[in-house]
Amino acid sequence: MAKKFKEMSLGQRIFRIAAGFEIAVVCLSLLFLLTFFGTIEQRWFGLWTTIHKYFDYNSVFVLPTRGDGKVIFPPLPGAYWVIVVLSFNMFLGGIVRARKGWRKAGVLVSHFAILFMLVAGAVSSLYKEEGNMRVLQGEKSDYAQKLFKHDIEVFAFDEEGDREEPAIIRSKLIKALGEEGGLEASFEKFDFKLEIDRYLPYSELALDSPTTQRPNNEEVVDGFFLVEVDKDTKTEERNMPGCYVSIKNENDDLIQRLVLWAGNPYPVTFNYEGKRYGVTYLMEIWPMPFEVELHKTFGENHPGTEIPSWFQSNIVKVDGPDRADYEIVMNEPARHGGYTLYQAGFTRAAEGETPSSTFAVVNNPSDKWPEYALWASAAGLLFHFMAMLVRFIGGSSKKGRSQAPVPDKPSIYQKS
Amino acid sequence: MSQNPPPIPAPVNQGLKQLRWILVIVFLIGEFALISVALRGAVPPDETREVSAYSPWSEEVLEIAEAIPVQEGGRIKPLRTYARFKMMSFHGSLTMKVKSGGKIHKIGPVAWLLDCMFRPDLADQLPVFLLDDTEILKPFGIETEDRRARLSFQDLEEGGDPEENGFTQLINRGRELLEKQSSEGEGSLSDEEEEVTRFAQLALNFTGIRDSMDIIRGGLPPLDPAQLAYVDQELYQTLRATMDPKQFGFWLPILPETVQSTQRLESPQAREFEYELNRQLTFARFGPAWIPPQKGEEEEWQTIEAKVTKFLKKELTNSDEILKDFDKLEAISKASGSPNSDEFLAALKDWQTSLADRADDRAEGDSVASEVSYYRRDYFSKGLVYFILAFLVSAVGWIIREGRGGKIVAWMASIIYGIATAYVLGGLVHRYLITGRPPVSNLYDTIPFITAGAVVILAIAELLTRRKVLLSLGAALGVIGLFFAASFEVGDAKDNMDPLRAVLDSNYWLATHVVSITIGYCGGLVACFLSLAYVHLALAGVIKDQKSFHRFMTRTVYGITYFTLLFSLVGTILGGIWANDSWGRFWGWDPKENGALLIVLWCLIILHSRLAGWMTGWGLHIMSILGGSVVVFSWWGVNMLEVGLHSYGFIEGASTVYYFYFVTLVATGVGVAAWLIERSSKNARAKTD
């Protein structure tokens, strides 16, 4: 007979709770509710916003709301953390505490496999890098850019007028600022300082003129000013952040005031002590250890329709002296050296224009793990199901019904 | 002290047992009545229109016509399929009933299409348009008796006033509204305005189909050949010897020269001629694309209009072929005056053979004959009928259980069930053979597939356990599923065998991921209906006096929940692997992905609660019933959100989904009430012991 709860020591009690079914059912139920609300809210707020609200590791509590802002359910804990708790519970209860033996082997394997998949997910969220690489036909590229992460880069121009290696202020630091917040950056490479203020996550750069109205009397720098706009919930890529910066010397004298906007493709410049410097606000540059040459990109529609039936890019991946040919088609990415290239989009060119192809580049150490976990968990569940089926048939058919009573509570916990 | 052995229950009165089952039947009849009343609004009126001088097409004609190959939606299909979905989109049904000369005729899709193409005057009289709310036509002077009615094109024309008939008014308004929508954006039209626009488009489509054959019918006004300056008079006379200048085909070889000539003429005849020529050519665009490409030329089959345009641009290698095609079609048209005559049959056969041969040369259209037989066999409708029969017979078997009678009834039920299942499976296999991909590629496909899965699962369960109620449940699910398949198909009015978008066109993942998820849906729904059956049986008292039955139902639902978990989990993970391969991320919290996860979580909650000892019999069944709603949400509800990567399965007709949610909620309520009553009576008994 199992020990009664009252008779357990504190340690045993903690273990009993942490590994118990109670937490499992509570966590699963919470996850169910979170997934449900995290699905219907997408209808009003779009995929990206809702995912961040419910499933990001940053969100500790969630309040399900309707499109008009009305709250439709009491607050729930954030899904990421529920999964963390569930993982612990699964490990302790489903593997450590569970009864061993060949009868329970299927369940054990399944729990282990699912845990492995969740770990893969955690690894992915921490270590996965992804970005987009756009190449024009006949050209090559050796970098990708990470969507939704905008860095500020500061660099010097050399004597030939070429850019030197930039100093990078990461988007994480900038995003943490609000409109009132300020960040002062000093550089290893440079003598000057850069101060960021008036950071706006959704903004537009506007030209000032005698007839332009400035909604909030925004500061005008070099004839430009930054104005706040509404967030585009449907197409996250259209949201451009912006900020104002001051370049100062060590004595805090102002060298130059600049306005930065992520929608500008080229840097702005300033001069300091006889040298020219550039500042740019752009989607994070992710250098690749290889070059991708786009030799040809093409696609076809289903006859008589605008629906693409397939599209393909013929590339050559150049890794130092090695050259490798790949044909990347929808659904068939190119995997090589830890990087996977997917055909994310392509533009057919109008007359006189060059077609281009956009690749999604992903570097995910846990790329194949879910696949392994799948086979393991399927095998485990199938095995367990078969065992159950056999027992069920033996016990339920009118012909073969045994006289022994069926126990109500299975003895998975009973340590006799 | 020795323990007393448990008391042996007294044998229950046989008559009482039967009474309880009759009670179940009473419940079911009541529910059926309720559903019929609720759905009555959805069933269109069944009137028979009086049409003068309608003579039906003969079977032979229909057999030839239906097998004519046509290109549409990206593939070659038989005319029967083409006609079928066209008729569905207009008429909301596949049969039209008319009365003529005291006899009632049933007109099917091919007959209707033939009427449109070859007997346009009759086609105008046929009640082709189904309208839910004819109030919207009042502003155009079109009146009907009932609010929900079927109208003919003539009805539209007869409305309105002498200057501008109802049809013209409708079209003009539709055009106005479309302009309004394009300038003011989506959502700028009210519901009624959208209906008017939709119907105007439909009416226009009808005239398109009807007039698409004008180019074959002739009716060009006369023109003095001497006035045609650029036309070779000798050539004209040669043509005149064998062909009729009222026909478009006559002018085809000399069309460019003719148009050049008429452009220089000032006479009203020339203008009339040009106008009619243009009109005929324009309308020919709306006919079927049944002219095959020529060797070494285009890839796609063309409408007559497209072919003529190519001919005029001198883009065809073989100009004779189009002239021959005109000949053949004109022969059919000429003979259509006497529709079932030998001439007509021969002309039609000639045309069909010509197309089929050319299709063969291109190695296309090899599934046309198969597709014709698929629709002729009408697998799902027949399956529906047999399932209804199987259910009724098995219901009799609830009352007559023992002895010879009982055995006969049981055997009959099983055999009929087997036939019904064979029909459903046959239909699925046939679809697979025609399309070459697993029959779960779009929403429509999933319905018969899930139905088949459910009836097979329950059949196997019945074989293993010998519980007759499972057969009845299987038959009931077969009826519900196939009925739903038929109504969805009509509402959708789309050919679901057409090829897919790029990302779905990958057979390995389709076969595994979608099939697995669909089987999971199947399991969830079977469990739900099993529990719904349990509620009925418990309320009727059947469960009370058969303890083993109660245990059986509970364990079966538990087992099927496990089954659902297995397939849903594997399917969900497979979906993730497919997404990782296509888009670079394994899980994106996309609505369809979330839907599958919800089912997995629900099953896990049930199983873990049961393992913890919290889930009593009633608890399990209540959860299982609600689980049915979770499955329906995942299957249909997420598509109604119109968000995310999986939103290529939009549906209208959300009301059916909401009805289902409602039903499960009601059943849950009943279940909770029953559980509470049971618990309190147990407590009461415990007190008195």
Add this chain to the structure above:
Amino acid sequence: MRIVLIVTAAILLTGCRKPASSIHVTETRRLTLHDKVYPGDYKDAPPIGWRRLPGTQFRLINYVAGENNSVEIVVGETQGDLLANANRWLGQFGLSPVESLEFLGRTEMLGKNAYIVEGDGTYSPGMGSPPKEDYAMTGVIRESSFNLITLKMIGPAEEVKKQRDAFFEYMRSFEAIYDHKIDSSVEEAEMEAGEERK
């Protein structure tokens, strides 16, 4: 129970982090082809005193120079007739139009013939801006196969005079960039095509 409260508090507190207010930046990256991206695939070399501003729809490249950043140098793209555009510029200074291109100075920009348009006086840019007195402009317009490339400097007459040499040196500084093209045989073909384009 206490444990639960403490743990919850810890989680909540760690969530409320104030953003860093001062940092020392050491992060860098190697150079990539992104650092060789130029408008129209032409690298330009402005003089040290010029400062680049954000571009706009009409200003592909946008510099300011001189005292108080009063001089603007803009590279733009436009359509239409070369002479008409030149006369429009002259019109902005209240100067009379020229009858033909022969009256304009000739030079070469981006490998093709270009015309110099110069003037001074009161500059009326229009579009609500007040006229500016004692202004000057130095501009170059060049034709390509489907549009016109313009390089224009406008500012106070004094400043424009000071920048004139630098302006023409800048004009001559454009250099085609091929780093991102695929290979040398393709490079040469592009070079010809590039000259054609520009």
